[in-house]
Ligand code: AHG
Ligand code: MN
C-alpha cells in the first residue's frame with residue numbers, strides 16, 4: 001500500500017514573513033508580530049463567516065451610510081482588539097469606525113493599519129465570497145502616531161493584503177517584494193504558502209464592472225467598455241464577470257488577468273471604493289504582481305487622501321488592459 005507522503009517542512013505565513021524579514025538586517029521582528037495579529041483576525045472572521053448568515057445588526061449605519069451587518073461589527077472588533085494588543089500599532093483606520101483610532105501610550109507601536117474588516121458584506125447572506133482588506137504604513141519619522149501618518153499616498157505603504165473567505169480562507173500578501181498566496185489549513189490553524197510569486201497576465205479576456213452604472217459613466221468609460229463588447233473584426237469580445245465583492249473580483253483578476261473597475265460616474269464623482277482600505281491595498285498588490293492600477297488619469301498609489309474615508313475611481317488589472325483605459329482617458333482629457 002503506498003504511504004501517503006507527509007509534508008514536514010511546512011512554509012507557514014509566519015515563517016515566510018520571517019524569511020523575508022531576515023533579508024533586512026535592521027528588521028526587529030515587529031512586522032511579523034503585527035502580521036500575526038492580522039492573521040488572528042482573519043482566522044476569527046473565517047470561522048464566523050462559516051457560521052454566519054447572521055442578519056442585520058439593528059439597522060446601524062456606518063460612516064459611509066451603509067447598513068452594518070452583525071458580522072461587519074464583530075469582525076471590526078476582533079481586528080481592533082488584536083491590533084491594539086499586539087503593541088505594534090500607533091494608528092488604526094477601519095471602514096466601520098468614523099474616526100481614526102489612536103492607540104494609547106504603553107501599547108502604541110510604530111505601524112499604522114488601515115483595514116476593511118469585512119468587504120462585500122452585502123453579499124454575506126447570499127453565501128458569496130467576502131473578505132478582509134488591509135494596508136500598513138510605518139509612522140512618519142519622529143511622529144508619535146497621528147492621522148497625518150495615514151493621510152499619505154499609497155506608494156508609502158509597506159505591506160498590503162487581503163484574506164478571501166470562501167470554501168477556504170485565502171490570504172494574498174505583499175511586503176513590497178512580489179505577491180504570495182497562502183491557504184488556511186484549518187487542521188493546524190496556519191496559513192500555508194500555496195501560491196508563491198503570483199504574477200498577473202499582461203493582458204486578459206475578462207472585464208469586471210457594475211454595468212448598472214453605465215448610464216452615468218463618462219464618454220471615455222463608455223467607449224472603453226463598448227470596445228471590449230464590440231471589438232474590431234477578427235477579435236473576440238471579453239467575458240463579463242462581476243461578483244460585487246471587491247476581494248473576490250480582484251482575486252480572480254490577479255489569477256486570470258483582465259480588468260476590474262469601479263469608475264467615477266455622474267452620481268459619484270469619485271466612484272464608490274475607499275482610497276485607504278480598498279483602493280490602495282489592491283493597487284499595491286496589483287502593481288507588485290506586474291499589473292497596473294489607475295483612477296483614469298492618475299496612478300492610484302499617487303493619490304493623497306483628503307480624509308480617512310475618501311473615495312477614488314479605480315481601474316486595475318493586466319498592464320496592457322489598463323493602458324488601453326489610460327489612452328482613452330487621455331484622449332478625452
Ligand atoms: P464593503 O462591503 O466593504 O462596504 O465593500 C463593498 C464594495 C466592494 O466590495 C464591491 O466591489 C462594491 O462594494 C460593489 O459595489 P456595487 O454593489 O455598487 O457594485
Ligand atoms: Mn461597507
Ligand code: MN
Nearest residue numbers: 116119120278
Ligand atoms: Mn469593502
Ligand code: MN
Nearest residue numbers: 095116118119
Ligand atoms: Mn466592509
